[in-house]
Amino acid sequence: MRETRSAVRVRATARTRAGEGRGWTMDTQKRNAEKNKERGDERLTESGIPVKPVYRPRDLSERGFDYERRLGDPGEFPYTRGVxxxxxxxxxxxxxxxxxxxxxxxxxxxxxxxxxxxxxxxxxxxxxxxxxxxxxxxxxxxxxxxxxxxxxxxxxxxxxxxxxxxxxxxxxxxxxxxxxxxxxxxxxxxxxxxxxxxxxxxxxxxxxxxxxxxxxxxxxxxxxxxxxxxxxxxxxxxxxxxxxxxxxxxxxxxxxxxxxxxxxxxxxxxxxxxxxxxxxxxxxxxxxxxxxxxxxxxxxxxxxxxxxxxxxxxxxxxxxxxxxxxxxxxxxxxxxxxxxxxxxxxxxxxxxxxxxxxxxxxxxxxxxxxxxxxxxxxxxxxxxxxxxxxxxxxxxxxxxxxxGGVTDTADPLAGSYYxxxxxxxxxxxxxxxxxxxxxxxxxxxxxxxxxxxxxxxxxxxxxxxxxxxGERVIVGVNRHESEGDPEMELHSVDESIQEKQTERLREVRESRDSAAVERNLAALKGAAENGDNLLYPMKEALAELATLGEVSDTLRSVFGEYRP
Missing domain, CATH: 3.20.20.240 (Methylmalonyl-CoA mutase)
Structure with a gap:
């Protein structure tokens, strides 16, 4: 009877834990790495970081990895495990x-x-x-x-x-x-x-x-x-x-x-x-x-x-x-x-x-x-x-x-060699x-x-x-495509919105105290020119119903606009 893959993994893991077969494992890794390279099977993260077939304690020990210095408990400096x-x-x-x-x-x-x-x-x-x-x-x-x-x-x-x-x-x-x-x-x-x-x-x-x-x-x-x-x-x-x-x-x-x-x-x-x-x-x-x-x-x-x-x-x-x-x-x-x-x-x-x-x-x-x-x-x-x-x-x-059980403990992946x-x-x-x-x-x-x-x-x-x-697989786009997708209900935005907003702006400008608006916008301009905190006069202008565009235009008149 053929041994299952999971059984082979269990036996190999047991040998490694007992201190046996390490040379075989390293030799096998080397041979597999060479074969993968020949086949173009090198694995990289999306940022280009090489990913090994398996990670072990030495991947951390070789870096001088120290729990207290690099991890610490959750809520403790350097907060790697959570704030x-x-x-x-x-x-x-x-x-x-x-x-x-x-x-x-x-x-x-x-x-x-x-x-x-x-x-x-x-x-x-x-x-x-x-x-x-x-x-x-x-x-x-x-x-x-x-x-x-x-x-x-x-x-x-x-x-x-x-x-x-x-x-x-x-x-x-x-x-x-x-x-x-x-x-x-x-x-x-x-x-x-x-x-x-x-x-x-x-x-x-x-x-x-x-x-x-x-x-x-x-x-x-x-x-x-x-x-x-x-x-x-x-x-x-x-x-x-x-x-x-x-x-x-x-x-x-x-x-x-x-x-x-x-x-x-x-x-x-x-x-x-x-x-x-x-x-x-x-x-x-x-x-x-x-x-x-x-x-x-x-x-x-x-x-x-x-x-x-x-x-x-x-x-x-x-x-x-x-x-x-x-x-x-x-x-x-x-x-x-x-x-x-x-x-x-x-x-x-x-x-x-x-x-x-x-x-x-x-x-x-x-x-x-x-x-x-x-x-x-x-x-x-x-x-x-x-x-x-x-x-x-x-x-x-x-x-x-x-x-999903993911809220039961802080930083559940901590300690993973990978x-x-x-x-x-x-x-x-x-x-x-x-x-x-x-x-x-x-x-x-x-x-x-x-x-x-x-x-x-x-x-x-x-x-x-x-x-x-096709080197990067996107399912449904360059792999496992289908001829047609079912129709879906989509959200649409009312095209009359600009008209509604324009009418409201007209009403705002007609009903507000225009003199108070102008006075506060002038104060905002003065703050921009003098280096004072801009938010205090800005708040006064907005409270008098100055519009977002008027506030921004006031600052544009002092700061100018950025052109790349």
Missing amino acids: YGTMYRGRPWTMRQYAGFGTAKETNARFKYLTDAGQTGLSTAFDLPTQMGRDSDHPLAVGEVGKVGVAIDSLLDMRDLFDGIPLAEVSTSMTINATASTLLLLYSLVAEEQGARPEEITGTTQNDILKEYLARGTYIYPPAPSMRLTTDMFAYCARELPRWNTISISGYHIREAGSTAVQELAFTLSNAIAYVEAAVEAGLEVDEFAPRLSFFFNAHNDLFQEVAKYRAARRMWAKIMKDRFGATSEKSLKLRFHTQTAGSSLTAQQAENNIVRTTVQALSAVLGGTQSLHTNAFDEALALPTERSARIALRTQQILASE VESLTEEVEEAAWEYIRRIDDLGGSVAAIEDRYMQGEIEEAAYRYQREVES
């Missing part, structure tokens, strides 16, 4: 599904639908005019109002967006960068109108302008005044909104632009270093603002590499803050992050396959210790999510949290990039020199070439 001691045993990660389209009232209805379905945090997408500091009636806004997110022109829209949602009780994330300060102030004004105290207002503004120059493109002003807006928000929130996360330093969009996991990690941390340096240069104490810094990472398909990336990120950030900036507060050393599954991995072909991709990606984020998570809907390669697809995406998280070796490899490769960027003068200089952009473009080209050649 909290029990991680998800106390409560699972925040399930923060991304939503935003059309008018504020339409998005408000989607927020309530997701909350009723069990979502535990809000995450807001804004349309392109809002991101670029243009009102909905601006000529450049034609065709874009409400399309990729919600349109917000004034305080009235923000009131509608959170109508019936108690902002003293809910945490809200806002994916906004160039106009982050404006949206935060509108949010805080609505919260105050609801009676929320400043210390009750919690959430995150993305506010990561460097990655806009690097990977995404929704910038308004040149880098220097943009960095000033960021540090002004750090100072404002330290004084006025102590529980608000002032920035979510984003690797997500860097990865979506085509970077590898290593590049995502390295470029994100380099940008974070630049923000901390700018804040310190502006006179802020590092332990005053660093505890409110947060991060935003991508969850892609290579499950173990993604887990290694998150674990390396925590260890690297703890070292950066302690050794480079002299931070002493534990909260300054702890890297907290939100994760979103990879939009760029979604396929229009056989779209329901995306449910499986998203599940694998979400699992990597959970095993890697994320603090909050968004799972993409399976139809997002075709349109904005329907209620059905958004519910399936949320249920994916809920099943992982409730049925995971620990891969974490070391990812970290070493990321440090190499950071050293190169430091040699160029830091992130801002490296972006201006297009160093990071060039690295991302090369990685994206290599990835696409692998897909087109």
Whole structure:
């Protein structure tokens, strides 16, 4: 009777544990490696890190691996195993599904639908005019109002967006960068109108302008005044909104632009270093603002590499803050992050396959210790999510949290020879990039020199070439294709949204105190010219119903616009 493969593995493992057959194993590995090389069967992670057929204790001992120095317990320096001691045993990660389209009232209805379905945090997408500091009636806004997110022109829209949602009780994330300060102030004004105290207002503004120059493109002003807006928000929130996360330093969009996991990690941390340096240069104490810094990472398909990336990120950030900036507060050393599954991995072909991709990606984020998570809907390669697809995406998280056993212990993959070796490899490769960027003068200089952009473009080209050649398998695209996909119900955006928003803007401008608006916009301009904190006069102008476009135009008149 032929012996089963599992029985052969059991016998081989037993021999190795007993100290027998090690030479045979090493010789076999060598022969297999040579054969694999001849057959072109070398295995690499998506970042190009070689993957061995099997990992053993010596893969760590050869590096001088030390538990206390490289891992430590969960919740303890260097936080490789997580920033909290029990991680998800106390409560699972925040399930923060991304939503935003059309008018504020339409998005408000989607927020309530997701909350009723069990979502535990809000995450807001804004349309392109809002991101670029243009009102909905601006000529450049034609065709874009409400399309990729919600349109917000004034305080009235923000009131509608959170109508019936108690902002003293809910945490809200806002994916906004160039106009982050404006949206935060509108949010805080609505919260105050609801009676929320400043210390009750919690959430995150993305506010990561460097990655806009690097990977995404929704910038308004040149880098220097943009960095000033960021540090002004750090100072404002330290004084006025102590529980608000002032920035979510984003690797997500860097990865979506085509970077590898290593590049995502390295470029994100380099940008974070630049923000901390700018804040310190502006006179802020590092332990005053660093505890409110947060991060935003991508969850892609290579499950173990993604887990290694998150674990390396925590260890690297703890070292950066302690050794480079002299931070002493534990909260300054702890890297907290939100994760979103990879939009760029979604396929229009056989779209329901995306449910499986998203599940694998979400699992990597959970095993890697994320603090909050968004799972993409399976139809997002075709349109904005329907209620059905958004519910399936949320249920994916809920099943992982409730049925998968992944919340029972902190960092369940710790001690895996493969995971620990891969974490070391990812970290070493990321440090190499950071050293190169430091040699160029830091992130801002490296972006201006297009160093990071060039690295991302090369990685994206290599990835696409692998897909087109079939070397990288994408199920349903270049392997296991089908002739036709079933028709699906897709979400559509009302084309009359711009007309509705334009009419509302007309009513706002006719009903408000125009003299008060002009007076406060003039004060904002003066602050921009004099170097004062911009958020205080900005808030006064917004409270008088100045529009987002008017605030942005006031700053444009002083700072100018960035042209690559």
